[in-house]
Amino acid sequence: MPDSRHPAPLQAADRLIGFNPFRVMTVLERAKALERQGRSIIHLEVGEPDFVTAEPIVEAGRAALASGHTAYTPAAGLPQLREAIAGHYLAQHGLDIPEHRIFVTPGASGALSLLAQMLLNPGDAVLMTDPGYPCNRNYVRLAGAEPILVPVTARDNYQLTPDLLTQHATASCRSVWLASPSNPTGTVLDLPALQGIHAWCRSRGCHLLVDEIYHGLDYVGGLPSALQLGDDVLVVNSFSKYFGMTGWRLGWFVVPESLVGVSNILAQNLFIAASSVAQYAALRAFDGDTRDIFEARRREFAARRDYLTRVLRELGFVVPVSAQGAFYLYAGIEAFSDDSEQFCRILLEDFGVAATPGTDFGEFESRRHVRFAFTTGMGQLEQAAERLRAAVERGAFTA
Numbered sequence: 001m002p003d004s005r006h007p008a009p010l011q012a013a014d015r016l017i018g019f020n021p022f023r024v025m026t027v028l029e030r031a032k033a034l035e036r037q038g039r040s041i042i043h044l045e046v047g048e049p050d051f052v053t054a055e056p057i058v059e060a061g062r063a064a065l066a067s068g069h070t071a072y073t074p075a076a077g078l079p080q081l082r083e084a085i086a087g088h089y090l091a092q093h094g095l096d097i098p099e100h101r102i103f104v105t106p107g108a109s110g111a112l113s114l115l116a117q118m119l120l121n122p123g124d125a126v127l128m129t130d131p132g133y134p135c136n137r138n139y140v141r142l143a144g145a146e147p148i149l150v151p152v153t154a155r156d157n158y159q160l161t162p163d164l165l166t167q168h169a170t171a172s173c174r175s176v177w178l179a180s181p182s183n184p185t186g187t188v189l190d191l192p193a194l195q196g197i198h199a200w201c202r203s204r205g206c207h208l209l210v211d212e213i214y215h216g217l218d219y220v221g222g223l224p225s226a227l228q229l230g231d232d233v234l235v236v237n238s239f240s241k242y243f244g245m246t247g248w249r250l251g252w253f254v255v256p257e258s259l260v261g262v263s264n265i266l267a268q269n270l271f272i273a274a275s276s277v278a279q280y281a282a283l284r285a286f287d288g289d290t291r292d293i294f295e296a297r298r299r300e301f302a303a304r305r306d307y308l309t310r311v312l313r314e315l316g317f318v319v320p321v322s323a324q325g326a327f328y329l330y331a332g333i334e335a336f337s338d339d340s341e342q343f344c345r346i347l348l349e350d351f352g353v354a355a356t357p358g359t360d361f362g363e364f365e366s367r368r369h370v371r372f373a374f375t376t377g378m379g380q381l382e383q384a385a386e387r388l389r390a391a392v393e394r395g396a397f398t399a
């Protein structure tokens, strides 16, 4: 009999057993706690640009509030924003994507969680890279499906290939999820590489979902969109990274024609609509003067990437490929430690540099890797370099 005076503590659902925390958030919380104690901390952990949102967007947000644009929008997003996103594909890639295939969401996170519910049946399997963006595994698990983590190395530019897919596919594979540029390695897929994976997916009857959240932030002179491959590809994107709007919580996805109806129903049910103020603000994100601001920031990220890659290599970290996009370096720490969590703990607690252990991104060689985000200014990066040098010279990680 349940005892009403001493009720048992509430338990979460069984399917959450084994869910891993997003460790970078734990590192961030600890770093903030140390800062509150007066410690100086350099943040190389969090995947968030240090620039505040560009002024034209902020101004458009203020104007939206002043005009009372605070009501729900259609579930699929403001028509004029969907039109602006379609215009973006035309301008950047020469692609004519009908607006009704574009859905505006609360961040790429909203898009990925919706798509997992939409695409996967219990028991299905999804192929993805290890290392890769950690939340994807959990979206897949929440849909009752199973992530298959495919170990990727510098040899394959830390990306999937048709050979790797064939090696790891099982009979229940339904979907391949990729990110280009990727988190945590910053590597990209060129058009032939995307085409090879797309052909593999078609031959196996699998969906191909490509996360393009870091598009715009590349250092290789532009990237193909997976939408160039055909109308059967699913693409996710966001205003968080290149457009510098993390806290506004705004993203989008593009689906094939056959999934438009169900996307609308899921968007209505899961979140009614994305933030209206954020959507009105984002209308300014594609204008020429705003893009100039983003391009200046991209050049700044490129300079930081060059600096940090050089410093890490000089200190003995293994960085076989520098970031081709995004703002991360995935560095091998084998010269110092075989425990990335302990390495990050010592680096934070004793030297005031916050970084993310490889164990956040998968299992494959994750104890021998650390992700450094160059989302902080050059002055801070120089200080981080000094602290790293001091740690390495003192043999702090081998003790």
Ligand SMILES: Cc1ncc(COP(=O)(O)O)c(C=O)c1O
Residues within 6 Å of the ligand: 047, 106, 107, 108, 109, 110, 133, 179, 182, 183, 211, 213, 237, 238, 239, 240, 246, 250, 251
């Ligand atoms: C690869 C990737 N996808 C999706 C997201 C989620 O982004 P948001 O929900 O802020 O758009 C992130 C955030 O870091 C990411 O790195």
